[in-house]
Amino acid sequence: MTSVVLESVSKVFNAGRADEVTALTGVDLTVERGEFVTLIGPSGCGKSTLLRLVGDLIQPSTGTVTVAGKPAHTARADQEYGIAFQQAGLFEWRTVQRNVELPLELRGTGKRERRDRAREMLELVGLGDFAGHYPAQLSGGMQQRVAIARALAVHPPLLLMDEPFGALDEMTRERLQDELLRICASTGTSTIFVTHSIPEAVYLSDRVVVMSARPGRITEVVPIDLGPRGEATRQSPGFFTGITKVRRALRGDAVPAGATS
Amino acid sequence: MNRRGRLVLGALGAVVVGVLLWEGYKAVGPADGLSVAGARVLPRTDDAAMPHVMTILSRFGDPELSGGDPIWLVVLQACLFTLRSVALGFVLGGLVGLLLAVLMQRLRIVERGLLPYVILSQTVPLIALAPVIAGWGGRLSIGSYPWQPWMSVTVIAMYLAFFPVAVGMLRGLQSPAPIAEELMRSYAAGWWQTLVKLRLPASTPYLFPALRLAAAAAVVGAVVGEISTGTRGGVGRLVIEYSREATTDPAKVFTAMIGAAALGLAVAALIGFSEFLVRRRRVRA
Numbered sequence: 001m002t003s004v005v006l007e008s009v010s011k012v013f014n015a016g017r018a019d020e021v022t023a024l025t026g027v028d029l030t031v032e033r034g035e036f037v038t039l040i041g042p043s044g045c046g047k048s049t050l051l052r053l054v055g056d057l058i059q060p061s062t063g064t065v066t067v068a069g070k071p072a073h074t075a076r077a078d079q080e081y082g083i084a085f086q087q088a089g090l091f092e093w094r095t096v097q098r099n100v101e102l103p104l105e106l107r108g109t110g111k112r113e114r115r116d117r118a119r120e121m122l123e124l125v126g127l128g129d130f131a132g133h134y135p136a137q138l139s140g141g142m143q144q145r146v147a148i149a150r151a152l153a154v155h156p157p158l159l160l161m162d163e164p165f166g167a168l169d170e171m172t173r174e175r176l177q178d179e180l181l182r183i184c185a186s187t188g189t190s191t192i193f194v195t196h197s198i199p200e201a202v203y204l205s206d207r208v209v210v211m212s213a214r215p216g217r218i219t220e221v222v223p224i225d226l227g228p229r230g231e232a233t234r235q236s237p238g239f240f241t242g243i244t245k246v247r248r249a250l251r252g253d254a255v256p257a258g259a260t261s
Numbered sequence: 262m263n264r265r266g267r268l269v270l271g272a273l274g275a276v277v278v279g280v281l282l283w284e285g286y287k288a289v290g291p292a293d294g295l296s297v298a299g300a301r302v303l304p305r306t307d308d309a310a311m312p313h314v315m316t317i318l319s320r321f322g323d324p325e326l327s328g329g330d331p332i333w334l335v336v337l338q339a340c341l342f343t344l345r346s347v348a349l350g351f352v353l354g355g356l357v358g359l360l361l362a363v364l365m366q367r368l369r370i371v372e373r374g375l376l377p378y379v380i381l382s383q384t385v386p387l388i389a390l391a392p393v394i395a396g397w398g399g400r401l402s403i404g405s406y407p408w409q410p411w412m413s414v415t416v417i418a419m420y421l422a423f424f425p426v427a428v429g430m431l432r433g434l435q436s437p438a439p440i441a442e443e444l445m446r447s448y449a450a451g452w453w454q455t456l457v458k459l460r461l462p463a464s465t466p467y468l469f470p471a472l473r474l475a476a477a478a479a480v481v482g483a484v485v486g487e488i489s490t491g492t493r494g495g496v497g498r499l500v501i502e503y504s505r506e507a508t509t510d511p512a513k514v515f516t517a518m519i520g521a522a523a524l525g526l527a528v529a530a531l532i533g534f535s536e537f538l539v540r541r542r543r544v545r546a
């Protein structure tokens with residue numbers, strides 16, 4: 001069962017004008033249900049654009065985007081995905097609890113169910129004690145966890161994340177990576193994750209999609225098979241092999257597996 | 262010292278400084294003022310031009326005319342009469358301003374088309390506009406209820422009050438970060454939901470400064486409106502009437518001016534208090 005299918009998708013901004021930019025070209029990508037896929041590449045390679053296309057926040061110039069078996073537009077209307085950005089983007093006038101309730105409110109979920117679901121999500125990200133706080137009273141890492149809880153609140157089958165840990169310190173980042181993997185595993189959520197960090201991509205992913213710029217395109221897809229992740233994974237040879245593979249792919253001098261240099 | 266204490270002390274200090282400046286200049290300034298090449302650069306300081314503060318204050322206690330009500334009561338009643346126009350003009354103007362802001366936010370083309378006229382509306386001299394509004398009003402009636410002069414004054418107050426709200430709220434409605442708008446879009450939230458859940462709450466920091474300006478503008482509009490339409494009963498009319506007696510009873514006109522200023526302060530304090538209530542509720546909720 002597929003979660004996301006992109007078929008020969010391209011995106012051109014400001015088409016027909018002097019400042020025309022081809023952000024993406026010839027993108028084919030399939031994400032299976034429950035799969036964790038990371039998009040990595042240099043700035044301007046169109047990874048955020050690709051994520052926004054899947055979320056129907058922008059429309060492709062050519063090609064089709066299918067999410068949960070429906071056109072992306074229908075999937076958005078049905079709230080088939082949750083989204084989290086680099087900035088937490090919490091509403092400062094709402095408490096943590098009411099921030100997490102927001103997508104449920106817009107769905108017309110009843111008050112009691114909203115409250116229970118928000119509580120459950122906040123427990124999941126370890127912020128059960130902070131439901132009554134305002135975003136300004138939380139640290140950056142905690143705000144980001146609230147944003148993740150908010151993205152998960154509608155139990156979406158698909159999670160879209162655009163560098164959600166980009167602004168965090170290394171320790172918080174690693175802890176949140178583990179939390180995210182645990183949550184995705186326990187809820188069976190498919191994830192598309194944009195990052196700049198090679199270790200992060202390798203640690204989180206089932207597959208790392210390597211992209212390059214001008215024009216933005218997919219150059220290689222690196223499968224990662226590390227089994228269940230844990231502290232030991234970050235030290236394992238397989239982890240470093242994965243990092244090397246992705247790094248080479250990013251440089252564009254990919255060496256076929258098993259070849260000697 | 263606590264915050265409230267400092268606030269009270271500051272307010273009292275400002276009054277004392279004002280009185281000292283007034284009396285100080287009156288003591289040292291030349292009685293006939295100072296003219297350089299025929300242009301007066303310093304005002305006159307004789308009792309007709311600048312009565313002593315105590316004279317003005319004691320004038321509040323004396324009857325308006327011999328045997329009439331004391332001045333403080335007359336001024337207070339006039340202020341309350343004007344307050345009706347101020348309050349109605351403020352509320353209606355605020356609503357019109359909010360509506361315009363929402364329209365301009367909703368449709369870019371409306372913003373482009375309307376904003377110049379909104380700004381233009383404030384550059385038309387009020388003195389020129391007031392008689393026109395009063396003239397139109399004279400030909401109107403609300404159902405069987407004939408148009409009253411104070412309604413023209415209300416319209417003028419409204420005309421001044423809508424502007425800061427329209428401009429401030431437009432800014433406030435446009436203030437959410439693109440990421441917040443994208444988030445609402447990802448929830449498939451419609452225009453109305455985005456307005457209610459995102460834009461309006463995000464605009465409260467812009468709303469209260471705009472309301473303060475609107476309240477001050479409504480007071481100015483009502484007072485000037487009363488003067489230029491010759492509406493009886495309000496504090497604006499009182500300023501005109503009393504200034505005619507400036508030569509014989511110079512302290513009198515200052516009582517009316519202090520009344521008008523106090524009206525402005527009272528309205529501003531009311532806005533400040535409502536802001537305090539809203540902010541407190543937000544912190545508590």
